Amino acid sequence: MAECAVNGDSDVLIRAEKFKEEANQLFKDKKYEEAVELYTRAIEANPKSSVYHANRSFAHLRLENYGFALEDASTAIACDKKYIKAYYRRASAYMSLGKFKPALRDLEAVVKVRPTDKDARMKYNACSKIVKQKAFEKAIACDDNKKPVSETINLENITVEDSYSGPHIPEDGIDPAFMENLVQTFKKQGKLHRRYAYKILLEVKQILASLPSLVDIVVEKDNKLTVCGDVHGQYYDLCHVFDINGLPSLDNPYLFNGDFVDRGSWSVEVILVLLGYKVLYPHNFHLVRGNHETDYMNQMYGFEGEVKAKYDGMMMQLFSEVFNWLPLSYCVNRKVLIMHGGLMEQDNVTLEDLRSIDRNRQPPESGLMCDLLWSDPQMQSGRGPSKRGVSCQFGPDITSKFLKHNELDYIIRSHECKNGGYEEQHNGKCITIFSAPNYCDQMGNKGAFITLRSPDLKPKFTQFDAVSHPEVQPMAYANSFMRMPGMF
Known part of the structure; x- marks a missing residue:
């Protein structure tokens, strides 16, 4: 024994x-x-x-x-x-x-x-x-003169075969009709030609690189913003959100709060749709980096394997470049701060500190960038060691102090599966939103999204259940170590 x-x-x-x-x-x-x-x-x-x-x-x-x-x-x-x-x-x-x-x-x-x-x-x-x-x-990796893969791709050299029957990006660029076609094509398990996938990635990289690490946005009076949490490659549940709440448009803006990929086996479809909408509506569709938009998580939890299976290794390198440019947080009407993980290990952090983070890299093991991607709230006051082994946990007093210091009302974060799809903590000042129902086909949780309406930005929660999907298991493309019996 x-x-x-x-x-x-x-x-x-x-x-x-x-x-x-x-x-x-x-x-x-x-x-x-x-x-x-x-x-x-x-x-x-x-x-x-x-x-x-x-x-x-x-x-x-x-x-x-x-x-x-x-x-x-x-x-x-x-x-x-x-x-x-x-x-x-x-x-x-x-x-x-x-x-x-x-x-x-x-x-x-x-x-x-x-x-x-x-x-x-x-x-x-x-x-x-x-x-x-x-x-x-x-x-x-010591070759400092090596060009980024984005600078080596010539779209004109990638031929679209006559046999290709999927959606084509018009000469004038992505439009709503193309995006609707793309959503439906992926629903039917179709594929986007790699020339168009590369085109989306190259265009979105330029858009993201022009943004600060903390992006300020304004929701005008009587308008709304929909905030979604983790999707984790659950494409058919993402489509269900669009069925419930409408496709993204100038009048129907969205913010997706990180962890778009990994674990679920349609991460490629999820991320291409999200990036496509970012190209179409650069000022009305928003993406925040999560801890799974990083190289080693992608290597272990399936995104890298999926990209290589559906496209090629060069495209994975380009995805990595794009992920490095994703903003780390958003501030809505100077009232609500949104990040994937949570608050920081140090006190007196300002919004300007977050705005000026050098983010074009893989996340470090500590510091502001790490905290924004990895930290979690706790019930106890003060800070505690992270249950994840990265960053920290922060209590209601930490949240209150941060909000007061930066003249904010509350924070929205994701990063944790919740049975009801969301949870309000720290006297309602720290909200977790999670949009992957029945996470990994085994947790039995609901998904949820938040509607924020101006001017008060009081959060309204919409819950939803998982929908059926083709018979492909979660983690189908994950590293073989993670798919071995007895490990997870």
């Missing part, structure tokens, strides 16, 4: 085991938050059980709480260095955080103990391949 010896009342240990069994059932029922609560009660009764810590680690992985998952797996290993599942869990957490070398060390420990375990060997080989690839990329 993979548990440390404990001294304690046998009734307490029996109760702890009962909590664990109930938590295991909740986990099977995909009620991960409730499972975490009961694993915690089991741990409180028997803190030396490696099994309880490893099980809670797995539940945290399902909730994308990678920092907590890492901590629990490490505790399980400290309790029992021979408990192999704990090494699997910690390797998963490390991989999710882009820390491939320590993940490889954990998997190496597993392989040493179980040299004939085919599954362990497959995981080790998958991780080893990534580490070697990263080392190669680092070795060739």
